[in-house]
């Protein structure tokens with residue numbers, strides 16, 4: 084696997100080694116030893132899988148208890164995946180990283196604990212699976228508005244179509260009003 088640095092040191096882009104042959108391909112999508120050695124010393128306790136139609140934007144979400152790190156990959160379609168630094172003490176507080184993840188490029192994004200996460204779906208459908216370092220805790224979940232002007236995330240929105248949002252994401256907080264990590 085190849086680990087690629089991003090604009091935020093703790094956020095990593097991972098390219099697994101793909102073994103292709105006449106049948107198709109094989110790849111190790113995660114190995115505890117290599118992940119700990121090259122990305123982050125953490126354990127995963129919950130796997131998620133979500134499917135979204137084109138134009139769906141989920142996020143920006145994070146938990147302030149059971150704080151989750153997430154290892155995100157796309158198993159079908161393509162999405163623009165975003166991590167936002169919500170750690171007040173960080174030199175990159177309020178900065179974001181956005182990468183294209185797709186079934187084609189097989190890339191994975193490591194979203195560390197302390198970051199908000201969101202994605203926007205570009206293809207007719209996209210499915211993502213992601214490993215979490217802590218359990219879902221809805222009572223401690225927070226949302227930051229996807230189009231917050233301070234974050235100014237450059238979403239590759241499909242021309243003329245407002246993103247499809249959940250009710251929760253439509254009423255998300257501004258970055259300045261959102262709870263940050265110390």
Ligand SMILES: Cc1cn([C@H]2C[C@H](O)[C@@H](COP(=O)(O)OP(=O)(O)O[C@H]3O[C@H](C)C(=O)[C@H](O)[C@H]3O)O2)c(=O)[nH]c1=O
Pocket residue numbers: 131133141142144145153200201202219249
């Ligand atoms: C996240 C989650 C949700 N749920 C239930 C709660 C709702 O009944 C239903 C849909 O939840 P929600 O609309 O919050 O799903 P997303 O909008 O995809 O939320 C996720 O989107 C962003 C991109 C993330 O990184 C988080 O994993 C998560 O916040 O699944 C669970 O049972 N367990 C879970 O871990």
